[in-house]
Amino acid sequence: MERSLWTERLTKTSCPAWTCSICGKGFLSSYGETKFFLTAASNAANRVSDSKYNHEFIVTAWAKCSNRKCEQKFAILGSGHNEKEFPDNPDSTSDLYFTPKACHPMPDIISIPHNVPKPINELLKDSFKLFFIDTNSCAAKIRTSLEYLLDHFGIIRERTNSKGKSCELNLHARLAEYEKVEPNRASKLLAIKWLGNAGAHEHGNVNQDGLLDAYEIMENVLKDIFCPREPEITALANNLTNKYKP
Ligand SMILES: [Zn+2]
Numbered sequence: 200m201e202r203s204l205w206t207e208r209l210t211k212t213s214c215p216a217w218t219c220s221i222c223g224k225g226f227l228s229s230y231g232e233t234k235f236f237l238t239a240a241s242n243a244a245n246r247v248s249d250s251k252y253n254h255e256f257i258v259t260a261w262a263k264c265s266n267r268k269c270e271q272k273f274a275i276l277g278s279g280h281n282e283k284e285f286p287d288n289p290d291s292t293s294d295l296y297f298t299p300k301a302c303h304p305m306p307d308i309i310s311i312p313h314n315v316p317k318p319i320n321e322l323l324k325d326s327f328k329l330f331f332i333d334t335n336s337c338a339a340k341i342r343t344s345l346e347y348l349l350d351h352f353g354i355i356r357e358r359t360n361s362k363g364k365s366c367e368l369n370l371h372a373r374l375a376e377y378e379k380v381e382p383n384r385a386s387k388l389l390a391i392k393w394l395g396n397a398g399a400h401e402h403g404n405v406n407q408d409g410l411l412d413a414y415e416i417m418e419n420v421l422k423d424i425f426c427p428r429e430p431e432i433t434a435l436a437n438n439l440t441n442k443y444k445p
Contacts, residue, residue, distance in 0.1 A: 200309045200418050202411050205330070208296045209277060211235075214262040217306035220324075225266025227273055227306060233260040235279075235295055255280060258297045276301045299331050308411075309418035312425035318347040323417070334410055335403035341413050342370070342395020345388055349373045351424075352381075384423070387416050 204215040211233040216226040237245065241254035255278060262273040279297025305328045311320050326340035350356070354373045360366050368376070370392055378385035391413045398405045 200411075200415055202415065205308060205407065205411055208279065208298055209258075209260060209275065210297075211260075211295050214260070214275070217262075217302075218310070219264035219266060219269060219271055220304055220307045220327075221271040222264060222266045222269035223307070223310075225264035225269050225271075227262040228265055229260065230263035230272065231261035233258060233295075235259075235297070238278075253280065256295060256297065258295070260297075271304070273306070274303050275299055301331050305330070309414045309421075312421055314425050315421055316347060316351055319344045319351070322347065330407065330410060334405045334407060335398035335400075337410055338395050338398025338403070338405040338413065341410070341417065342392055342398065344417075345392060345395070346370060346373070348388070348420075349377055352377055384420060387420060391416055 201216075204217055207215040209215070209229075212229050214227050214229040216228070219225040219227060235256040235258040238255045238257055241256070245254060258275075258277040258279055260275045260277065262275060264271040264273075277297035277299045279295055281293045282296050283291040283293045285291040305324075307324070308327050308330060309323070311323055322340050322344040326337045326344070329337035329340060346356075349370075354376050355368065356373070357365050357367050371389075374385055374389050374392060377388070394405060394409050394413050397403055397409075
């Protein structure tokens, strides 16, 4: 995951090199015509002020996958401002810079190994779609994916209490169970759970920076579990030893 790609702003002719979620091979680049219009509020302000630099525009832009066998088109919505390249120079040219508010289809923010169970894959992909739209709901989706990850680890969802009644374990209790076998990994997943809890709260305050932290952790954990390189590296070492050891 290249974190800076998700905080970069777009211009009329440039789009961050997000990975195409359709083919998984190509990268997005700006394509077609970018349209931008002043918001009604900025239009009204324009009538009483001649400064054009603080006015807000709503933007529609397009991008295309660089893979010639794919060439999927992406629609991007955003909002932004005209800004001078050199703010202190009155003669400096200005350009439109905008922040994405939605992208369809949504590119993948992290790479998900192909052998990740379907519900985890689907929840993470659903969370990507919410990244620009609703950060709290995005965090809640990532949190839900943890439940399925714990299923994969064989952590029970229910337990029988002292009265013989079946009780559902909440995510925190399940992570505590997992902590007994994998304390290091469990503490990382617990951090994602806290973020998800904040997102699910009525006045959630999750920002994109927090989401990117969670995605980095998740990508690392998934790689560690579903495509560990240790056996591969051991095989390479054995191969070298057999071949070259005198
Ligand atoms: Zn593609």
